[in-house]
Each structure stands twice: as C-alpha cells, then as structure tokens.
Amino acid sequence: MSQPFRTHSGGRIDRNKQLTFQFDGEELTGVEGDTLASALLANGRHLVGRSFKYHRPRGILTAGSEEPNALVGIYRKGDQTPNLRATQVELYDGLKAISQNRFPSLDFDVGAVNDLLSPLFPAGFYYKTFMWPRAFWDRVYEPIIRAAAGLGKPPINPDHDTYGNLYAHCDVLVIGSGPAGLAAALAAAETGARVILCDEQSEFGGSLLSESDATIDGKSATEWVEDSIRSLSAKDNVTLLPRTTAFGYFAQNFVSLAERVTEHMADPDPALPRERLWQVRAKEVVIAAGAIERPMVFPENDRPGIMLADAGRTYLNRYGVKVGDNVLVATACDTAWQAAFDLADRGVDIAAIADMREKPSEALLSVAHARGIRVETGCVITGTQGRKRVSGALLGRVTSGGVTSAGEVTCDALLMSGGWTPTVSLYSQSRGKVVWDDTLGTFVPGAPVQNERSAGACAGVYGLSATLEAGYNAGEQAAKAATGKTAKLARAEANGADAGNGGILGALPHDRNASKVKAFVDYQNDVTAKDVKLAVREGMHSIEHIKRYTTTGMATDQGRLSNLNALQIASTSLGKPLTDVGLTTFRQPYTPTTFGVFANVSRGDFFDPVRRTPSHDWVVENDGVFEDVGQWKRTWYFPINGEDMHAAVARECETVRKSVGLFDASTLGKIEVVGPDAAEFLERMYTNPWKKLGVGRCRYGLLLNEAGFIIDDGVIGRLAEDRFHVTTTTGGAAHVFATMEDYLQTEWPDLNVWITSTTEQYAVCAVQGPKAREVIAPFVEGIDLSPDAFPHMSVATGTFCGVPCRLMRISFTGELGFEVNIPRRHGKMVWETLAKEIEKHDGTVYGTETMHVLRAEKGYIIVGQETDGTVTPHDVGMSWAIGKNKFDFVGKRGLQRPDLVAEGRKQLVGLLTKDPKVVLEEGAQVTKLANPPAGTSAEGHVTSSYHSSVLGRSIALAMVKGGRDLMGKTLHVPMPSGAIEVEVTDTIFVDKEGGRVNG
Amino acid sequence: MLLIYCPYCEVERPELEFRCGGEAHIARPTDPSTQSDEQWADFLYMRTNTKGIYAERWRHIHGCGRFFNALRETVGDKFLKVYKTGEPKPDLDAIAKEASR
Amino acid sequence: MVDQVTADLYVPDAGEEPLLAISSVSILRAAPVSRLSFRCRDDARAAAGKAFGVALPAKPLSAETTSDRIAFWLGPDEWMLIAPESDLEAVSAKLEAALESHPTSLVDVSHRQEAILVSGDRAVWLLNTGIPIDLDVSAFPVGSVTRTVFHKAPVMVWRTGEDSFVVEAWVSFMDYVAGLLVQSAGELSAA
Numbered sequence A: 001m002s003q004p005f006r007t008h009s010g011g012r013i014d015r016n017k018q019l020t021f022q023f024d025g026e027e028l029t030g031v032e033g034d035t036l037a038s039a040l041l042a043n044g045r046h047l048v049g050r051s052f053k054y055h056r057p058r059g060i061l062t063a064g065s066e067e068p069n070a071l072v073g074i075y076r077k078g079d080q081t082p083n084l085r086a087t088q089v090e091l092y093d094g095l096k097a098i099s100q101n102r103f104p105s106l107d108f109d110v111g112a113v114n115d116l117l118s119p120l121f122p123a124g125f126y127y128k129t130f131m132w133p134r135a136f137w138d139r140v141y142e143p144i145i146r147a148a149a150g151l152g153k154p155p156i157n158p159d160h161d162t163y164g165n166l167y168a169h170c171d172v173l174v175i176g177s178g179p180a181g182l183a184a185a186l187a188a189a190e191t192g193a194r195v196i197l198c199d200e201q202s203e204f205g206g207s208l209l210s211e212s213d214a215t216i217d218g219k220s221a222t223e224w225v226e227d228s229i230r231s232l233s234a235k236d237n238v239t240l241l242p243r244t245t246a247f248g249y250f251a252q253n254f255v256s257l258a259e260r261v262t263e264h265m266a267d268p269d270p271a272l273p274r275e276r277l278w279q280v281r282a283k284e285v286v287i288a289a290g291a292i293e294r295p296m297v298f299p300e301n302d303r304p305g306i307m308l309a310d311a312g313r314t315y316l317n318r319y320g321v322k323v324g325d326n327v328l329v330a331t332a333c334d335t336a337w338q339a340a341f342d343l344a345d346r347g348v349d350i351a352a353i354a355d356m357r358e359k360p361s362e363a364l365l366s367v368a369h370a371r372g373i374r375v376e377t378g379c380v381i382t383g384t385q386g387r388k389r390v391s392g393a394l395l396g397r398v399t400s401g402g403v404t405s406a407g408e409v410t411c412d413a414l415l416m417s418g419g420w421t422p423t424v425s426l427y428s429q430s431r432g433k434v435v436w437d438d439t440l441g442t443f444v445p446g447a448p449v450q451n452e453r454s455a456g457a458c459a460g461v462y463g464l465s466a467t468l469e470a471g472y473n474a475g476e477q478a479a480k481a482a483t484g485k486t487a488k489l490a491r492a493e494a495n496g497a498d499a500g501n502g503g504i505l506g507a508l509p510h511d512r513n514a515s516k517v518k519a520f521v522d523y524q525n526d527v528t529a530k531d532v533k534l535a536v537r538e539g540m541h542s543i544e545h546i547k548r549y550t551t552t553g554m555a556t557d558q559g560r561l562s563n564l565n566a567l568q569i570a571s572t573s574l575g576k577p578l579t580d581v582g583l584t585t586f587r588q589p590y591t592p593t594t595f596g597v598f599a600n601v602s603r604g605d606f607f608d609p610v611r612r613t614p615s616h617d618w619v620v621e622n623d624g625v626f627e628d629v630g631q632w633k634r635t636w637y638f639p640i641n642g643e644d645m646h647a648a649v650a651r652e653c654e655t656v657r658k659s660v661g662l663f664d665a666s667t668l669g670k671i672e673v674v675g676p677d678a679a680e681f682l683e684r685m686y687t688n689p690w691k692k693l694g695v696g697r698c699r700y701g702l703l704l705n706e707a708g709f710i711i712d713d714g715v716i717g718r719l720a721e722d723r724f725h726v727t728t729t730t731g732g733a734a735h736v737f738a739t740m741e742d743y744l745q746t747e748w749p750d751l752n753v754w755i756t757s758t759t760e761q762y763a764v765c766a767v768q769g770p771k772a773r774e775v776i777a778p779f780v781e782g783i784d785l786s787p788d789a790f791p792h793m794s795v796a797t798g799t800f801c802g803v804p805c806r807l808m809r810i811s812f813t814g815e816l817g818f819e820v821n822i823p824r825r826h827g828k829m830v831w832e833t834l835a836k837e838i839e840k841h842d843g844t845v846y847g848t849e850t851m852h853v854l855r856a857e858k859g860y861i862i863v864g865q866e867t868d869g870t871v872t873p874h875d876v877g878m879s880w881a882i883g884k885n886k887f888d889f890v891g892k893r894g895l896q897r898p899d900l901v902a903e904g905r906k907q908l909v910g911l912l913t914k915d916p917k918v919v920l921e922e923g924a925q926v927t928k929l930a931n932p933p934a935g936t937s938a939e940g941h942v943t944s945s946y947h948s949s950v951l952g953r954s955i956a957l958a959m960v961k962g963g964r965d966l967m968g969k970t971l972h973v974p975m976p977s978g979a980i981e982v983e984v985t986d987t988i989f990v991d992k993e994g995g996r997v998n999g
Numbered sequence B: 001m002l003l004i005y006c007p008y009c010e011v012e013r014p015e016l017e018f019r020c021g022g023e024a025h026i027a028r029p030t031d032p033s034t035q036s037d038e039q040w041a042d043f044l045y046m047r048t049n050t051k052g053i054y055a056e057r058w059r060h061i062h063g064c065g066r067f068f069n070a071l072r073e074t075v076g077d078k079f080l081k082v083y084k085t086g087e088p089k090p091d092l093d094a095i096a097k098e099a100s101r
Numbered sequence C: 001m002v003d004q005v006t007a008d009l010y011v012p013d014a015g016e017e018p019l020l021a022i023s024s025v026s027i028l029r030a031a032p033v034s035r036l037s038f039r040c041r042d043d044a045r046a047a048a049g050k051a052f053g054v055a056l057p058a059k060p061l062s063a064e065t066t067s068d069r070i071a072f073w074l075g076p077d078e079w080m081l082i083a084p085e086s087d088l089e090a091v092s093a094k095l096e097a098a099l100e101s102h103p104t105s106l107v108d109v110s111h112r113q114e115a116i117l118v119s120g121d122r123a124v125w126l127l128n129t130g131i132p133i134d135l136d137v138s139a140f141p142v143g144s145v146t147r148t149v150f151h152k153a154p155v156m157v158w159r160t161g162e163d164s165f166v167v168e169a170w171v172s173f174m175d176y177v178a179g180l181l182v183q184s185a186g187e188l189s190a191a
C-alpha cells in the first residue's frame, strides 16, 4: 500500500480493493470507500486548489458538502464536470480529477501575485474600481475579471448523460441519516407510514460513521447503523435514498431531492440516468440535517493542512486516514479534544491542544494527561507558517490586557473547532424563522411553519442519547400526524459521544499587525475579518448589505461555514447585539445542483411534445421540408428535383391556381359545439350571425376578445340544428377552446350547449384548385358534388374512400376548394390516395409557405400575422363579418371604445413595390418620406410579403395609418440599403371579382 | 408547486393540473351596450390585486376541466378555501380571522 | 377495495409489437375502441346510463364497467363512454333516441385518443416518472380514472389493477408519452 497516511485497520473502507486515480495527471492510489478527498489525504496531499481571489494555496477543510476549498473537475466521457467537492466525490478506479483556479499549475500559480497585491483588493473592490467609465465595464473590466476569476471551467460538449425524474409521495420524509434521522425513520416506519429517508452521503449513518467508542444498544455505532438500515430496507413502506441531497424545500411540504445515481461508478451502465430529480410531496417532514463545525478565524487560518477538527476525526475513523503525523489542535469546544484523543490512540503525535477557554473540563484534561498530550488553556492561534502546507503555528495567551505571545509549535496539520452550527438551511427554506439560543450561542429553528420538525443537532440538540431521543420522538409524531397511527418502538440506549460544549464566534484576538494579516471568514470567496470590518466602516450596517459588499456567505455553501463568524465580526464592529444585525436567508438550492437535474427528461427529442399529422411519414418519404408551428410539425414545402424553397413554392402556387393542390390542414383546431343552444352560444361568441345559418352551410367566423380585438378566426359549419363544426387557427386551438369553456361555465351556465375538442378526431386534407372536384369525386359517396347541390361554403357528411367523412367546400386559396375531414386513423390512407390522384391531374402537394402566398394573393388575413392583438375587424376591412343586428357578442361593446372608433387607426392595405422584383421584409416600417428625420413615427408596418409567381411580381400586405384613404399613393419602406418605394393598393391581388371559388 | 383542492374531483392535486383565471366575481354585464366607457374599462382592466386574501378563478384544466373559485392569501401564497362557480363570495373578514388563528 | 376491474375492452392491439416488454413492466398499444364524449345535466344521467348499458357514475374519478361498456367520470357533467369499435353507430343511435327530450352532447372522439396498457411491478414507478399525482393504491385505488399530465402532455389514466393501467393521450401526444415512458424504463433493465 503506497498511501503513507493510511492507518492499518479500521474505517468504512476496504483496504484490499485498491483503486488507481489521477489528480492533475499524477497517478495515485486509494481504496474502495474513499472519497477523492480522503484518498488525497491518504497520499499526504493537502494542497488541492487555489483560492478564488488571492490564488492562495488551499487544502481540504471539511469532510462534507460544505467544503469551500477542495473544488475539482472530474473527467468523464471526454469532458469534465467542474466544481465538484472532492469531499463528496467517491473514488472509483480510473477516476481523473483536476484542480481548478490555478495557472499554469497548482504548485506554481501566477495569479498568486494577487495575494501580494491584496491591499488592492479590499471589500467592495469591484464596485470601487471598475465603475468608471461605464462603457469599460462591459468591454474591458468584466471580461478580464471573468477570465481571471471564476471557479472551474464549464464543460465544452453537450451532456452525454440522461437524467431522470420521479414524483414521489410519502407520509414522512426524513432528511439526513445521522442518529436523529435514523431514529426518526425507524420510529415512523414502525407505524406502517410511507417513509422516505434520504442522505447526501454515499452511506447512511451521518456522524455515527465517524464515532470511535460510542455504543448503541451495546453495539458499536456503525453496527447499529447497519442493523437499522437492514431493518428499514426490509420494509415495503420505506424508500432509502443514499447520495441524495434535499436541495429545495417549497410550499406545502414539496421537497426536491437530487439523487446522484452513477457518479460513483467507474463504468456505469449507459441505461442508468446520471442523476435523478425527486419531486417529493410529504405529509410530514423530519429535518435531521445535523450541525457543522465552525472554523476559527485566526490569522493565516487557510493554509493547506488546517482543517476542521471533526473532519480530521472523520478522515481517521471513517476513512482510515491520518491527516498528519504531528497534529496541533486548536479549539474552543470539547469535541475537538476527542479528535485529538482518537488521533493519539492511532499513534499520531499531538503537538498540543490549544483551548482558548481558561478552564476546560477536568475530565478532558485528565484524559489528555493520561495520553501525555500537551495542553495549553486560555490559548489561541495567532498565526501559522508554511506555504503549501502548514508547518507551524504561533500561540498566544489570552489575558485581560490582550494577547501575548506563547511561543511557536511545529506541526504538519492543524485541527480547529470554533464550536457547532446547526444546519438550519432547509428549515429556513421552509419559511421558518430561526431564533437565537443564548445558551448554545447559535441560531436554532423556531416554530415550524409547515408540517415539519427539526430533530437532533440541526435543532441544537447535542449528545448521542439526546439526539436519538429527539429523532425517535420526531419520527413518531410525524407518523402520527400524517397517518394517525402509532407504534411502540423499543428505543436504543446510547453510551458515549457526549454533548460538545463550548464554542466561539467571530475573529479571535491576536497580537499581530491587524492591517497586515488575513484571517479568513469565507474561504471560498476569500473574505477576511478585515473585509467585514471595512464594510461596516464604509457604512454597511445590515448583514444583507455586508454580505453583498464583501460577498461573504455568497459562496456555494451559502455561508453555512462563515455566516455566524461574519455576523459576530459585524456585530462587534457595529457595537450592536448580534441578533440586531440579522441573519441572511438560506435559499434553494442547499448545495449546488446541476442543470441536468432540473432539465431531466426535457431535452433533445423530448424537450417538448412533437405533434405529427397523419401525412407525416409520407412527407418524410417524399422529401418534404417541415417547419415547427407551435408543437406541430407542418410541411413547409415539397422540393422536387433539387428545387430550392423559392422554386418549389413558385411551382406549387402556380400548380394550385392552374390545376390542383393537396394540403394537410389537420393541425387546424376543431371544436364540436352541440346542444339546443349551440347557435345562441356561437351568436354570443363570434361577431357573425349564426342563428339563420342553414344546416349544411358554412360561414367564416371572427372571434374577438372583450376589448374588441381579433383573437382568432375560422370556418364554422352547421351539421344539424344543434351541432356545429367549428374550426380555429392551429396556434389558437387550445386558447379558443379554453375561452369558450370560460364563457360557458362562468358567464352563461344556463345555456344548454357543450363543446368538445375534435382537433385530433379528424385528419384534414385540403384539395384546392380548378380541378379539385374532379380529384375528390371518385372517392365521395353520399354527397352530390354538383355546384348547385354543394355550392361554395357547404358542409355535408358522407363517405370518402369508404370511410365516414365530413366534407366542407371552403377555400383559403381563392380557388375551388374542398376540405375532407376523415377520422384520424384513416388519414394516412386518404392522404396517400389523394396524393396519387392529384398526379393524374398534374396537381401538386403543397406546404404552409404556398398556403401563405396563395391566401396573401387573395388578401385573406392570418391571425397573428396581420393582427397582433391590437387590431379590430374594421382595421382589417372585415366590418362585413360583424352581425349588424346582434344584441351582443364578445367584443361588441369593446369595439365602441373611443380609441377603436377614432380616425387614423392603422388599416390593412396592399403594397406593391415600384420595382416588382423587390420583396419587402415582413415587419419593416412604412413611412411617408423616403428619408424621414430621426424621431419620425412610422405610418405602419409590413405584415406579409411574398414573391407571387402567379403575378410575376412581389406583393405585400401592411397595416398603415388611414390606409384605405391612401389608395394609389406612394409610401416608402426605409431599409439599411436605402428606402423602397411602394404604392398603396387594395388587398386583393388575384381574382378581384372572386369568381374562381365557384369554379 | 402548490396543492389545490378541486371541489368537483374532491381531491387535492398539484398546481400543474390547474390554470389561474384571474380575479373572481367580476360578472360580465348582461347588456354591455348600457355600459359607459369608464364602466367598461373597469370591467375589462381594473382588478383589486389584493395583498392578502384574494378571490380568484381557477380551472382544473388537466382534470375535470371545471372552473371554480378559490380564496388565496397572496402574501404567503396559501389557498384558504375553494368553492364552486356560482356560490357566493365568502366573508373575507371571517376567513382572514380564521386564518390568523 | 377491488383488486381488479373489468377492462375487457382494452386489449393489446394484435398487429403491434410491444412498445416495451421487460420482466418488471410492459407497455402495449391497445386495440381501437369507440369513444364517445358525453355531456348532460344531472336529470339525463340515469336515462343515458340505461341506454348505454352501464350507469354513468356520479362519483368523481370513478368508472362503471361491463364486459363491453365503460363509462368514465371525467367531470361533473362529462363522461367518456367506451364501447367496441364496431358498436359506434349502434351506441350513438341508441343514446340519441333515448335522450331526445334532454339537452345533451354526444361527440365521437374514437380517433382522437389512443390507449396504451402499462402493467407490471414497476408500472406505478414508471408512470410517476412523469405523472405528478400519488398513484399509491391507497390514494388512487383500483378502478380510479382521472385526467392529469405526463410531463408536458395531457393524459387520462385508469387503474385496472394494482399494477395495471390504461393510459390514454391525444394521438399526436402519444409518441411523446410512450417515447418518454420507454426511455425512462431503460434503467429498469440496467445492470
């Protein structure tokens, strides 16, 4: 075994399973059960990164998700994922990791010059330095700052992996599986309640995995964990989720979890998602998130080798790794002593225990004495030495007059403990308000706001027995609240792992030159005690301002490590009690969460539903080109013999006008309006009159909103006295349906009429052109197609190719036209039949582009193209569509509003360019002068513009102020290359008399 | 994501199944032609947008399809009561008192 | 509580390959059926049930079934009536004749929707990859029917057994629904 700092026995690792990994290209080994952090430490590697601002060498500080320093990139599948915490990265064979935020290398980083120039980088540095001149911010300062700063590099390639999603419901969600969480899960599960237990770590047990001599029910802590998990996993009502972080706590106990499914695997099955989003709705939640240790704020507290005491203990007991050979322990809290004792028992030299308290407990002193450990009381660290690894520390004696030097100590690691901070992040996310606990000297959860309980260390309850008890109680109460059921679970008895007492907040006193030393508060953001003090001096009095000015607490741990220390420093500087300075709010996500988790399945082909029509496969086989219309794939045009779009559309248009064309209109919205009051309902909804429309007849309908503006249109056919077939635009289908339901249910519930969406019941083949009747005739049965029996705007039912059909004689091209509505499953057959048939008549299939050109040649509007939600029927010259004698319809009163009847509204007109070859740009502005002075308002804008192959010239529609009074006048369309002269015309370019539809 | 009780389906369902339809109890005038421009503008555009308890229309669009009314407390974003379309607007003060208990 | 309901009308489409067939879950396309969207006020409900051959349930989210008829409650005045494909005209005619004196709406939507049959130990798990409601049998008992969403698509779900479901979607959404179900089921056969 080549890992010099690995112990010979103990820990949750398998020394027989050696794993090889790379860190910055160097090949190292670890063992199964290691994290990347523990494996690096086993190899004696503390230096793992450079700090954000000063590029100072940094080491591993913690053993958990709050790690601020050891951020690494992990290579996989040819790309790297940045900013993973080495303390959470599970080691696997072949893992490739890189350090970040260093150039050119971790050992030699040119950015470290920032450290020497640090007087130039005080709090608020960015705000002060780069504000002037303003334009420099975007072009000069920001790009440079971004290049030099930042954590990690984003991946280059699209993500290869898949991500899963699962909606889950439970009676009790337990977050965290330390003693409190495990006890809660056991107690809740016993009642039969549906329980989910999640933990962000790879293994359940939390702090119990790092215990040395505590026992529960006479078993070692880890044996008890294993037994508990075994009993939980045997229950059908329990879901166990390791490697799963509860990152968001939302309203009504909606909690989101991120499960890392394959991150720990050397060679995961590609069928597995990389991560999974769990969207959990829990009747009750037990938060058992534990507590984390606070760093001590002393000068140079950031050298590699300086680590939280409990992390040192975890690396020893859980991972079998000694953090050094000669370890100095600095503390204000009892628990760090246990770390020293455990290390001493494993043969590590303890350079000293420096406790800043005058009188630590006699019990601790006697244990230390028995082990021959040097103890300094009333003693703080006033500085450290060593560049890439701590090599020694300065001790200072705290006296009433200040701090006096107490000599130096050499060491190769320094464990510190400023006491414990309950993890209240999720409680805070649940909108709970934390309260200050004077005895504990920390914030703890206040009253629950949701159906939630905080149990154990996260609620300020310490000591194994008390924590277990709190967990059992919380689990029982939660299950009872959720299900009403109770069960008596024998409670385990615990020995050892007593409550940790003591702790310190804020910067420690020292005898150094305060303006020269750096004592870090927020490691990840490189914020020092001095920065916080400076922020206060410069007028920041609220913690929210101090946070943003200094960026303290804005790192990925959201200040879980730093907040209380920063708050205490600010409080001292302000001379105000800490509780008056306030605590910033913890927000989602609890720890950084990947975009993959949020997007989960919504990517690629499944980003949004892709809706296809019955002709789709035929179109694919025949090289049609699709365009997206909302969620629909519609055929745009059908190029043949290598035509480009322009040529294909020109041919399609000419063919439709000359012989016949086939178009898939299946996407149009269809609504069946049925009931005795059907005509009355349509009368109230649409501008047009409906009561007198005969059965078998169709009418164009215009739908407004109450303000009087056009929102949709379509042809409506009367199938029976009490049954109408309503069509809507493709994009408007859902909205029109919802609007109708709204009026029916909430305004006119007395009407006996119901609406049913039939959009997808029917496939629609539009056959348009002079030969349309000849094309369909061979397939129609039961309908007399002769012009007299079945004139323009007729509807009838019969059969088509032997299947039931609704045949409408309508036209959106100005040509003789039919729309064949076929029950959807027969749509493909009918389309293929018609596609073959039109060939016999020299016809063509055509797409949406040709449809657009043909209707523009006739001056037919498209809602959403000519209209934009501010256009009335009068504006587009469709006053004829308004029933003159109607009592009321949606929008009737709106149309009378003063601004809608005022002169000078934009009106729909045609535009012909003087040069017939020039095609205007849709959206272009229309002006009176060719070169209007700056600030001149436009007279209008181009709404539709095409090359008309039938006319051999361009055509356009436009909305122009008072347009109908400008016929024959010349206007201009200014473009970057010069203004284009246009003549105002009416809107009909082809067949002005309109005789062709009767063909 | 909120849970909303549908008074027709008689179950709580996730917000994903619902659409908000704006303020409730704004009846469309039976004869709009008698409305002055000011009255009509009020009907079209003016909403109380209450900070506190607000009566809203909701539609269980991906469920039973029914519109219903709900009292939602807009500061805490909490549903206090749902009731069927056509039922009278509850006494908001009484509801507020109940909610504050 | 029933553990199985009569769902004889929903049979696998013999002409189709299974969309998914692994030991823990299968997804099969269902053969065509007649679907009629029926709307009426309360007073016509009994007559409609009589004419249709199975009562129209008044209980929310429930279904009434026989071997060749199903009436799904979809809303307080809305039912989906299911019958064999070949019975469409007969059923429509019978209902229309029986309800002449009542205002009602009967609309053929047989082709609007398609059904898939999702069944197996992991059926609930699989559906919950995209359906946000609680499908535990305590919350959604056998026989329950509801409209809801599957990711971004509206669907109708009917539970025919503890581990078996009928999922209907509008035809153009079925590629999305079935495609995502199959993709999400991928991990069930992972090593």
Ligand SMILES: [Zn+2]
Pocket: B006, B007, B008, B009, B010, B060, B063, B064, B065, B066
């Ligand atoms: Zn509902």
